[in-house]
Amino acid sequence: DGGITQSPKYLFRKEGQNVTLSCEQNLNHDAMYWYRQDPGQGLRLIYYSQIVNDFQKGDIAEGYSVSREKKESFPLTVTSAQKNPTAFYLCASSNSQGYTEAFFGQGTRLTVV
Amino acid sequence: AQSVTQLDSHVSVSEGTPVLLRCNYSSSYSPSLFWYVQHPNKGLQLLLKYTSAATLVKGINGFEAEFKKSETSFHLTKPSAHMSDAAEYFCVVRSSGGGADGLTFGKGTHLIIQP
Numbered sequence: 001d002g003g004i005t006q007s008p009k010y011l012f013r014k015e016g017q018n019v020t021l022s023c024e025q026n027l028n029h030d031a032m033y034w035y036r037q038d039p040g041q042g043l044r045l046i047y048y049s050q051i052v053n054d055f056q057k058g059d060i061a062e063g064y065s066v067s068r069e070k071k072e073s074f075p076l077t078v079t080s081a082q083k084n085p086t087a088f089y090l091c092a093s094s095n096s097q098g099y100t101e102a103f104f105g106q107g108t109r110l111t112v113v
Numbered sequence: 114a115q116s117v118t119q120l121d122s123h124v125s126v127s128e129g130t131p132v133l134l135r136c137n138y139s140s141s142y143s144p145s146l147f148w149y150v151q152h153p154n155k156g157l158q159l160l161l162k163y164t165s166a167a168t169l170v171k172g173i174n175g176f177e178a179e180f181k182k183s184e185t186s187f188h189l190t191k192p193s194a195h196m197s198d199a200a201e202y203f204c205v206v207r208s209s210g211g212g213a214d215g216l217t218f219g220k221g222t223h224l225i226i227q228p
Contacts, residue, residue, distance in 0.1 A: 006156075012204075042219065042220040042221050043203070095124070099208055100143035100145070100164075101162050102205075104149075106156045109154065
């Protein structure tokens with residue numbers, strides 16, 4: 001059935017290591033987003049993409065990178081430059097036309113060990 | 114620019130009593146408004162949405178919200194709370210006046226249900 005799939009659900013990263021979070025959608029949405037969620041801070045936008053092969057930085061892009069080679073996929077890499085990566089990461093997608101709702105994946109919890 | 118203010122960071126009610134979660138917004142454009150619910154370690158699930166049709170919107174699990182343009186409010190209500198309603202709730206605004214992605218999130222309201 002249609003939706004957004006994030007994997008893995010839990011991820012552990014060692015200091016200085018890059019890790020990649022997967023996000024796949026089969027809703028035929030043009031727009032995809034990555035958010036970071038920390039306790040008491042709501043959701044903060046990391047990157048977003050409105051079309052294949054194009055993406056823009058959000059409010060907290062430093063230390064992160066993305067790619068959008070396929071409409072269905074929008075992976076997020078947390079690089080070693082991100083000094084405090086422990087957080088809950090949410091991927092979302094939506095139609096880019098009109099003010100429609102965003103659909104969210106189930107999240108990935110990243111912990112630095 | 115647009116903004117969303119969820120007026121209470123925490124709300125505690127007894128099971129079987131009404132729920133009121135307050136949301137005020139600011140937007141220079143005609144926005145769409147949404148309420149999402151998030152259970153621990155889960156993604157956000159859409160409860161209901163307002164997109165310039167009826168001002169009283171009914172959603173899932175018995176929730177509803179009323180869009181009041183004059184008060185710039187979109188409060189979420191439920192007549193009778195259930196233990197399973199305990200979660201985090203987010204009010205979201207979307208318009209062409211929003212951020213880079215058009216979406217603006219409130220900080221969230223943590224709903225606690227007392228037995």
